[in-house]
Structures are given as C-alpha cells and as structure tokens.
Amino acid sequence: MKPSSIRKYVPFHRRFSIPLKDRQWPDRVIEQAPIWCSVDLRDGNQALAIPMNIEEKLEMFRLLVQVGFKQIEVGFPSASQTEFDFLRRLVEQGEIPDDVQVQILVQAREHLIRRSFEALKGVKRAIVHLYNSTSPLQRKITFSDSSKDDIKAIAVKGAQLVRQLADEAEAEGSEITMEYSPESFNDTEIDYAIEICEAVMDVWKPTVERRMILNLPATVEWTTPNVHADQIEYFCRTVKGREKVWISLHTHNDRGTGVAATELGLLAGADRVEGTLFGNGERTGNLDIVNVALNMNSHGIDTGLDFSNLPHICEVYERCTRMSVHERHPYGGELVFTAFSGSHQDAIKKGLDRRKKSAESDPVWEVPYLTIDPEDLGRTYEAIIRINSQSGKGGVAYIMDTEHGLELPKSMHPEVGKIVNDEADRQQKELNADEIREVFEAHFVNLSKPLSLGEYELFHQTETPGMVRCIAQVVYEGKELQIEGTGNGPISAFVDAIEHQGWKNFRLTDYRSHSVGKGSASNSAAYIQLQDVDNGRLLWGCGIDTSIEIAGLKALVSAFNRLQHKPA
Structure with a gap:
C-alpha cells in the first residue's frame, strides 16, 4: 500500500476502548469444549457462488449430524422459497434427531419473523436467532443516521413478536430457544451493546433453567484477537443475569485471526461457538470449527465432535459446496501431514x-x-x-x-x-x-552388469566342518564362466570364487537381511556394503529373491557391479 493511502485508515483503539484493566483471560486455559453450532447451511451457504440446492443441503445436514453437532443453523427460511422448503422437508420427513436443535436466522422485521415461524411449524426443538445491526457505522449508513434508541426499539419490537410466536409454538409442542445478536458487536460501543442485549433479555425473561443465547458476532474483524477477548470478558462481567444466558461467539476472518479470536474469546468466558467446516463464509470466511475442535483434541480435550474420517468430510464438503480445502489448510489439507524437508x-x-x-x-x-x-x-x-x-x-x-x-x-x-x-x-x-x-x-537391486549370477550350487565340506564349497555359473563382461570358491557360508564362498578370478577389489563391510511381506511366498531382501580397497569408497547393493541365500548373493553382486563404475 502506498503511504498516501494509509492515511485513510484509523487504528481501532482510537474509535473504541475497552474499560478492562484487570483482565483475567490471559491467565486462563481452555479445559473444556464449548457448545458448538454449525452455520454451514446458512452463513456458509449464502457465501457460495452457487448456493446448495435442497439435496445438497440435506446431504450436508446429515454429515453435520454424523459429526456430532447438536445445534445446526439450517437457513434463513424467510429469505427464499428454497430455504423455506428445506426446513419444511427436515421437519416433515423426520430428518432432525431428537437431540438436535435446528436454528434459523431472522432479521428483526415483522413479516420475516412470521414467515420464519411458519417454516418451523411442527418442529420438536429449535433456536430462533434474531438480529439487527447496532454499530455506529451501520446506524450511520444502513439505517440513515438512526439513533441508538431507534436501533434498540427495532430489537425490542422484534423480540416481543418472537416471544409471542414462540409461546404459540410451544403450546403446540415445540421447544423454542431464543437467541439474539447485536450484529457487528465487535465494532459497537461495548456499553451500548450490553444495553441493547439487556433490553432483549427484559422481553424474553430467561432463567437459569431456561437460558437464552446472546451471540456476540465479530461480523467483520477490525482488530487483534486480544481486543476481542477484552470485549467478551467485559461483556460477560458486566451484563446483568449472566447466569441466565449462554454467551456465544461468531467470528469472521477478515484479518486471518478468526481462530485465535475464538480461542481467546473462550478464555474470556464465552460458552458457545458458531462456525463452519473449514471456515467457509463471507469474504475471508467464518470461524473454522474443524480447526478449533482439533486444536482442543490435540490438547486432550473431548469436543463431542467426530473428525476421525476427515477425508470423507472433506469430500462431502467439497462436492456440496463446490469449494476446495486448501492443500495447507490446518488438519484437512492434503499437504499438512507431508514433509518435504x-x-x-x-x-x-x-x-x-x-x-x-x-x-x-x-x-x-x-x-x-x-x-x-x-x-x-x-x-x-x-x-x-x-x-x-x-x-x-x-x-x-x-x-x-x-x-x-x-x-x-x-x-x-x-x-x-x-x-x-x-x-x-x-x-x-x-x-x-x-x-x-x-x-x-x-x-541398487539385482544388478547384472558387468557380473550376473546364474545357477548356484552349495556343497558342505565333510572334511572341514562348517565350511562350504560353491560352484556358480556367471556371466562377466559378456563371457560365460563357471567359478568355484570355499568359505564358512554361501556369501563368503562366493567372495572366495570372485577372488580366485582376480576380480576382488573390495572388502565386505556390512550385511543385513529381512523378509518382505508375510507368508511362505514372500520375498527376502538382503543388503551388502562393500568398500573399494583402492579409494575407500563404500557402496551398498540390494538383492531380492524368494530365497534368503540367493537374495544375499544377489546383493553382493549388485554391490560389486556398482563398485565397478568409477566416479567421474
């Protein structure tokens, strides 16, 4: 970036400061997993160039259930007929396990809220996620310089309608959990974010036994993860009725620190995490739940999520989303368990x-x-x-x-x-x-030039116990010969035969062997190292054969042949 361009950007701390001088999160460690909520089918789906169709969404939903998610945001049913129909299919065809809550997202607008509850009709357990934008930038631009009171009134009015319709749904047998997000929480004045959240709490009246969710989204990353942690800790310590709410994180990745911000947010006191597989989401993406969960696994923490067949998860994800898992993506990438160095x-x-x-x-x-x-x-x-x-x-x-x-x-x-x-x-x-x-x-293996080994016979010397004599048919530099030698084993006898021909210019310095594979039909491999007596060069040869004795002889011949090729 050119120096002249930098002047248009203002450090985050000049716009917002967090009044937290005795922060506790730096001294904490993550010891247990949060509540996980997948938003692949909503946040992830809306970020796709070609959104998933109903069949693809259904396959992804089944995958998320298989992985172990108990809360799954299935869409924005008031946004399109496809989203509405997908939720209806889940409900009507019994696709939602009894221990899974489906979550829907809806803006704090009356007709959208009513349409959303129509889509939920007959659901067993659901989370209704209400949101409206609260940041100064959104108030200024999106809502045409609306005041803080105007924005809070939108949230309260929406919460009142959600409360009414949730009561009606519960009277018909559904269990509804309510969730509220002050969108762009991380660039909203912290005390105002608390004020608007408490206003929604006053409408929904959560209890310790029946909590609501306060989701605090880093809709756009503006600053470093430690500032996000300060925001979360301050909110947790300040909001009234903390014991009656689940504090939820929803980080994006504009600065490439979504995972770090989430981990520090958990240290700061959050209970719940929203994210997607491999971080698919708007712009640079959402939080990657695979990354955070496996980070915890690597520290011995059981997360309740099963990524033991990650290649299958990658395959389904890539097929349904038409996205790809980068080769260097943590845990899931093709090259992350590869070493070239x-x-x-x-x-x-x-x-x-x-x-x-x-x-x-x-x-x-x-x-x-x-x-x-x-x-x-x-x-x-x-x-x-x-x-x-x-x-x-x-x-x-x-x-x-x-x-x-x-x-x-x-x-x-x-x-x-x-x-x-x-x-x-x-x-x-x-x-x-x-x-x-x-x-x-x-x-290295079974080399045959200039020397090759043909038939080989071994005879035990009765007159000299422990000694054997070999007769070998060989071809040396194109000439067929029969050579003989004696020794205390097949290899030493063959070395003696080579020496009798005047070809021996080496010392045998090492010999190893082992079987290759299992069963009677398996091969044997032998390795022999020879040293050139003239220049001290050490070279290995390998022999492979069904006979361990012949494998050793072939290893000797291979090493001998390599020794004959003098370095340039």
Whole structure:
C-alpha cells in the first residue's frame, strides 16, 4: 500500500476502548469444549457462488449430524422459497434427531419473523436467532443516521413478536430457544451493546433453567484477537443475569485471526461457538470449527465432535459446496501431514519408529512436527512424507519401509537418498512411492552388469566342518564362466570364487537381511556394503529373491557391479 493511502485508515483503539484493566483471560486455559453450532447451511451457504440446492443441503445436514453437532443453523427460511422448503422437508420427513436443535436466522422485521415461524411449524426443538445491526457505522449508513434508541426499539419490537410466536409454538409442542445478536458487536460501543442485549433479555425473561443465547458476532474483524477477548470478558462481567444466558461467539476472518479470536474469546468466558467446516463464509470466511475442535483434541480435550474420517468430510464438503480445502489448510489439507524437508523427514521417521516401540507403555503422542496423529483423522502414514529434490535420506527410507516393506540399513540412507533426490531434481517434480521404488531398483537391486549370477550350487565340506564349497555359473563382461570358491557360508564362498578370478577389489563391510511381506511366498531382501580397497569408497547393493541365500548373493553382486563404475 502506498503511504498516501494509509492515511485513510484509523487504528481501532482510537474509535473504541475497552474499560478492562484487570483482565483475567490471559491467565486462563481452555479445559473444556464449548457448545458448538454449525452455520454451514446458512452463513456458509449464502457465501457460495452457487448456493446448495435442497439435496445438497440435506446431504450436508446429515454429515453435520454424523459429526456430532447438536445445534445446526439450517437457513434463513424467510429469505427464499428454497430455504423455506428445506426446513419444511427436515421437519416433515423426520430428518432432525431428537437431540438436535435446528436454528434459523431472522432479521428483526415483522413479516420475516412470521414467515420464519411458519417454516418451523411442527418442529420438536429449535433456536430462533434474531438480529439487527447496532454499530455506529451501520446506524450511520444502513439505517440513515438512526439513533441508538431507534436501533434498540427495532430489537425490542422484534423480540416481543418472537416471544409471542414462540409461546404459540410451544403450546403446540415445540421447544423454542431464543437467541439474539447485536450484529457487528465487535465494532459497537461495548456499553451500548450490553444495553441493547439487556433490553432483549427484559422481553424474553430467561432463567437459569431456561437460558437464552446472546451471540456476540465479530461480523467483520477490525482488530487483534486480544481486543476481542477484552470485549467478551467485559461483556460477560458486566451484563446483568449472566447466569441466565449462554454467551456465544461468531467470528469472521477478515484479518486471518478468526481462530485465535475464538480461542481467546473462550478464555474470556464465552460458552458457545458458531462456525463452519473449514471456515467457509463471507469474504475471508467464518470461524473454522474443524480447526478449533482439533486444536482442543490435540490438547486432550473431548469436543463431542467426530473428525476421525476427515477425508470423507472433506469430500462431502467439497462436492456440496463446490469449494476446495486448501492443500495447507490446518488438519484437512492434503499437504499438512507431508514433509518435504530432509531434516523434518528424518525427525518424523525417528519419532514414528520410537512410537511403534513404545506406544503401549507410553501412549502420549510425541512425534516431531506432527501435533496430532494423522491416523486419528482417518489419514494414513503413507502420505506423511513425500519426496522431491529437497527431501532427505530419512524420508526416502521411510517411503521404502512403509510403502514397499524394504528396511534399508541406516548407513545406506544417505546413498539412496542422494540418488532419489538427484532423479527428482532431474525430472523437476515430486516422485511418488512407485517412482521411488523404480529408482531404487534401477540403481541398487539385482544388478547384472558387468557380473550376473546364474545357477548356484552349495556343497558342505565333510572334511572341514562348517565350511562350504560353491560352484556358480556367471556371466562377466559378456563371457560365460563357471567359478568355484570355499568359505564358512554361501556369501563368503562366493567372495572366495570372485577372488580366485582376480576380480576382488573390495572388502565386505556390512550385511543385513529381512523378509518382505508375510507368508511362505514372500520375498527376502538382503543388503551388502562393500568398500573399494583402492579409494575407500563404500557402496551398498540390494538383492531380492524368494530365497534368503540367493537374495544375499544377489546383493553382493549388485554391490560389486556398482563398485565397478568409477566416479567421474
């Protein structure tokens, strides 16, 4: 922004100050979940370029019930026939579980209130959410310089009609909870917001046993989350009959701090939270309930919401809303449990390895860079580490282990990692698990040039217990040969045979093996490291075969062949 443009903006504190000098919220911690209310089907829906049709709204409603929401704002039934018809379908077809309250939103205008109650006819349990704008900016522009008394009169008149119609609905068997929002609460003078809320309370007369909801929306984010917390704490401490109301939050995300504002608002004393899945809403969006709830889960707090199949939730959300969950969106994004950095990959692998060994004795989740176990969200470890030219040795090894069952020796990791990273760099792209396996096989597994192994026979030396003799059919630099050697096992006998041919320019420095998969038909993998006697180079080879003995011999041949290719 140009310096000349900045002059048009005024710091928030110059317009409003919160008289709270002994704030308590900074010393508090969140220890329990709030009451959750999804507004996906109203606030989220009205923000869509193509609003959901009735079938899509019904699928979303069912998803929200499945997740565990007990309060769901289903629409603005006085705004359109589609909204009205959707609510009627929920009621008439018995789609609303007995423990779920549907919520509707309505402006403090008589004909809209009456139309809303028509839509609610026959509902078992509902929340009627009444609102009108109260901020100086709204009074000035939207309501043509109306006075505070004029705006309060709108709220009171609307509340009186809601009270009358709610009584009539309850006489017919419905249970109605009433909710009031001073829209744009966060840029309304705090004492005036309290005054207008108390005026509505005087009409609705809540009790400790039958509370009403006071929703305090940050309709537009104007300032930092700590100021929002001050507003909420001051309101909670000042409003009369605090024990008779649920204080509700409804933050938007214009400054990108909707989640922080909500969490601080809960510290400040709020009881309830309105928001949407993945923060879908006007402008930069509403509060993301998935984010806040899983933040709480990661601190050991049971929220009553079930996001254990987050991929399914993302799929339904994206299909119904035609929106997308960003790759970096907290918890739900495709890449949030992915590490490209080598040091991150290495730390994650070590953390997961330790977790496997200690999960039963120490259930506390402790894995570097992962605040939550992806499996708890229906994600899989296969997607945690992905490989590109910036990846490290630990990430490649992790993919080889989890995707392909190949447990590479630790000292082999740098060698394999460099080759895979070089290939990713050459192709200028990320390599998937199968492509990584292909690179590994091309450079390390069952290599056959210049030396290849054919038939191999082993004979036990009766005259020398513990010693064996091998006869091997090989092709070396295009020539078929039969070679023989002795040793204390198949590999040492084959090394001896190579030495008899004058080809041995190495020392065998390491050998590992393991089975790949389960069952009698599974393969075995072997890894052998050789050191070049001339220059000290250390190189690994891998052999894979149904026979563990042949896998070891193939690993030796692979390492030998790699050693023959001198570095440029």
